[in-house]
Amino acid sequence: MDPPMDFQVVVLAGGTSDKLSPLVSKELPKALLPVANKPLLSYPLELLEASNLKNIIVVVEGDEAATQVESWLSVAYMDRLNVEVVKTPGDVGTVGAIRAVAPFLISTDILIVSGDLVSDTSPGAIAATHRRHGAAVTALFCPAPVSGGADSSTSGGKDKAKKPSRCNIVGLDPTRQFLLHVVSGAKVEKDIHIQKRIVRAVGQMEIRSDFMDAHVYAFKRTVLLDVLEKENLYSIKQDVLPYLVRTQLRSEISAKKENSADESSNGATKELPSEDININSAVPSNQNLRWLSQHREIAPSSYQEIHISDCDMNKSRPAKKTHKCCIYLSGKTQYCARLNSVQAFGDINRDMLGEASRITGYTFSAQNNVVHPTVVQGAKTTAGGQCIIAEGTILGDKCSVKRSVIGRHCRIGSNVKIVNSIVMNHITIEDNCTIQGSVISSNVQIQERASLKDCQVGAGYVITAGSEYKSEPLTKK
């Protein structure tokens, strides 16, 4: 993969999602939520960097969030990646986000990655698959947590994971390379309607409800821009992808694919992309059609047979336009999760400590934990296995930390038990506190003898001495 692929990457970093309340705030946008003490956005970025995909546009919702993300990026990645931050107003959907960056898109293919993806599936492999098939769109799917990574979620997560496991219904060809049908969102719960034409084209369609859309898509730029012109699209996952999949045998995407190659060489001098589009649509579609029918590619899959044969049979008739929708399935051993709920936040953090620890890039000690050398531990304090404690944190005497993440510069008193929890930065925990299965945001103060179980505490909250909370979100009013 040495010469960098001609792929531009758009990372949709979101803003301050309501779903993650009370963890996110204006000060802490979703992209910077710490996962194993690293900002969430660093996971997709490092994954992209590993595949040598370095042309990245990060789309952030909201001004403040954008500023935050930008300043973090400038410190962390400016020398390594070619990152630009584009901000959008909130609530424009993923399609709105792409529309916002459309003028910046110049490469042949665009990779769209969700900023909340925590995975070790190589985006390079997706890009390569996309290229190999010459697909209009290639989407990454991974086994849904309930079957694929059942072991990953902790006992608490398991029951809940049962429910959203049916998040997608996908139809695949027998080789599992082509995406023939996709249903997502609320429609999943309805009866499914499958176009016979598509089934007929493959003969055998595998329908699965246990795959999850990982929200990584490779698009042909021309296709993407074409689709963006359509109205009434809001989400890539729920609108754009189903639309492309549904119309794959009678494509309405104007056939610009062939021109784009020449163009990108011409357009290497970065001419205005909007002009670029106009040139494209100005090409009489008739010519394109003829071009297509003469140079129909012959794929090894039986899936293409229908098109080849109708070419032969009906030479007079203009051949039907098609485009390919491909799928990249991540392997069973690969980790793939999206941080899009408080539940997922907890689960992913725990996974980072356990089975997916390889993603974090930390080296775990012999005790299977990561304790920064600057951490001060009091007498008889133990940091058990599957723990991460970041620099500058001070632990008092007789503390016990198990399966938890503790951020930077926390002050933890004596006889404090922290189990299965995520404690962010600059947190004060006084003596004799017990924290179980909870998420504590930054700058929280927990006074002595407090007990928290399965709680989410928003930034800056003060928990009074001796109070007890169970399964509650706690936020500063």
Place this chain on the structure above:
Amino acid sequence: MAQKKGGKSAASDDPEELARTPLQAVLLADTFNLKFRPITLERPKVLLPLVNTPMIDYTLAWLESVGVEEVFLFCCAHAEQVKEYIGNSHWGQSHAGFSITTIESNFSMSAGDALRFIEGKNVIRGDFILITGDTISNMSLTEALQAHKDRRKKDPDTVMTMFVKRSKPMPLTHQTRLGNDEIMMAIDPETKQLLYYEDRFDCSKRAVTLDKSLLADNASLYLRTDLEDCCIDICSPEVLTIFLDNFDYQHLRRHFVKGLLHDDIMGKKIYTHEIDSSYTARVDNYRSYDTISKDIIQRWSFPLVPDVLYAGNRAQMRLQREGIYKAPDVTLSPSVRIGAFTAIGSGTIIGENSSVSNSVIGELCTIGRNVSIDGCYIWDSVTIEDGCRLSHSIVCDGVHLHTGATLEPGVILSFKVEVGQNITVPAYSKVSLLPQPSKQDSDEELEYADTNSGIIDSPSIASISPANIEHDHVSSFDTEQSVLLEGGLSGVGYIWTSCETGNEEEWRYSVAPIPVEKLKEFYAKMFDEDESSSDGEQTGITHSGELISESKSTDFDDSDGEYKGDVSKFEKEVEETFERALGGVAEENVQLEINSLRMSFNVTHAECAGAVFQSVIKSAIIASNSSKSNLLKATIDAIERSKGLLSYFITNVDEEIEVILKFEEMCMEITREFAPIFSSVLHQLYDKEVITEDAILKWESEKADADESDKVFVKQSEAFLKVFSHLNFSTGVSVLQRLYGAMTSLKLL
């Protein structure tokens, strides 16, 4: 039956017992359809020769090869012929591999009837194989049978294992090969359970709908169009019981399989077994007859091939080079050209310079000089005189073609038909000595349609003896409905008009290869369907971009329309309820009743209030009419009486406005007698605290920019309205007014 059931369950519980149950098979020697008419009028389909051996021999040979011990041969049409054939053949002899029992029923008109009849005979003791007498197969049963038994042990609800075979997914392939339709099945990849079955793959419906519960229960499934149904099943005895319980099941697939899958009868399960390398096919129509004959000649069905399988009493054909089968006693003149893949039966004589290719010629045929035969199926004792040209036709026993006759592709000549000199039989004609039954049902529909014509048909076929008719028609023809072959010199036979779908559809099932134009057309049709469907879909695309949205929107429209009609209906219902209330029903009950009406008709609160008010006013009219008293007084009384009810339903300003508007509307349309007293009644309503001045003012302002005609009542109430205007210092909603409103609502409370 109970006894039988008991025996069976014992059998499946105990493996030893199971082993002792002989493997049984039910062979349906009637296919309950008319696709082989007119030939089947005279001879049952299962006895029609397939490469010079009756079809049933192939089926029986297969049953013997897979170790079936007892065969129940079900005959219906032409039962005598079938029985006679079995009796004379070696199958009926004691040295055959199995015992064969014929079950005869003249009243069955479908596979369902047949199975019900067999169930009544109480002969099936365990799992059995269900097959029709026109199925050619060489597959092995062991594995599937074992799998079926294992599944039965695990889950007693397993009732059937269907054999399926992989084929190409293209409808074109189906059409060109066997002339049958595509089938769509959904199969569980793990268990191979059949989850969905759709035959007669309907192109007009562009989407297949899978029930959501299917995916709820199965994480994955395969939707396949690349399978052919072999029409061989391993059935549990429950299958018969299910047929008995569901007496309307006729067709094995369309009713039984679909019924089990879709109606989810008793949780019964059907599994599939996919065969890969072995051969299975069913002679369903003329096209598959052609295809399968060729497959047999090309030995795909080995060992069921002409040189192995032969039960006749004449010399057996032998295989020679280039796939030519020839009996040793065939007389060929030296100049005869025999092309590849041709079979010529014993005792046949072919004259000089004739050519035969890709054809099957039966026994004791006499073929003259300069005859050309291509792709034909010529059965026994056929005489073809000099110079005839035959292509892609089926020529039954005893046919006589006079000099120079020509058969165009797709011609079917039934038994003993004669074609006169130099006559050309047009393509796709079907000629028989028997007249076409005047009442023709659509062939395909027959077997499961609710028409009973089939019942009448089948026995009548059996009762007509070909011999009688033959003589009647030798020289004279009834030309009214059937056409005498032109020339009339020596032709004998009726040309049947195309019975079912008309001549245009003949090509689908004919023996003749599909003409190129038709193929193109077929293809184009697929295209157009795509085209049109894409248009249709286009309109259906919404923001969410799914097919469903289309249906959703129509649903909505429907309910909308319904809803409009319902308001008046609702009003009527409320009125009736109200009348009953006057008869002394407790007020709470009336409230309850009207409320439930409101919910069931799904009308708004405001509409409900309007309807209640209307009922009150109407009751006032009735009261004033009967007592001859003053209308105003009656109205006041009525309002007074129903005050509780009104205040229960009229709770906010919107509802109050609705009431005023309703009243206005009534005054203008239905109950004009109220028009003069509108303002007085309005005043009364206000006094009785049914309506607040808030509502009245709003009503007034709403009416402010209405037409003059609409303002009649506003004007009438002007004096009354002035009272409020005094309270208001200016237009609009003043503080005072709000205060007043609050007070009144407090009072109401």
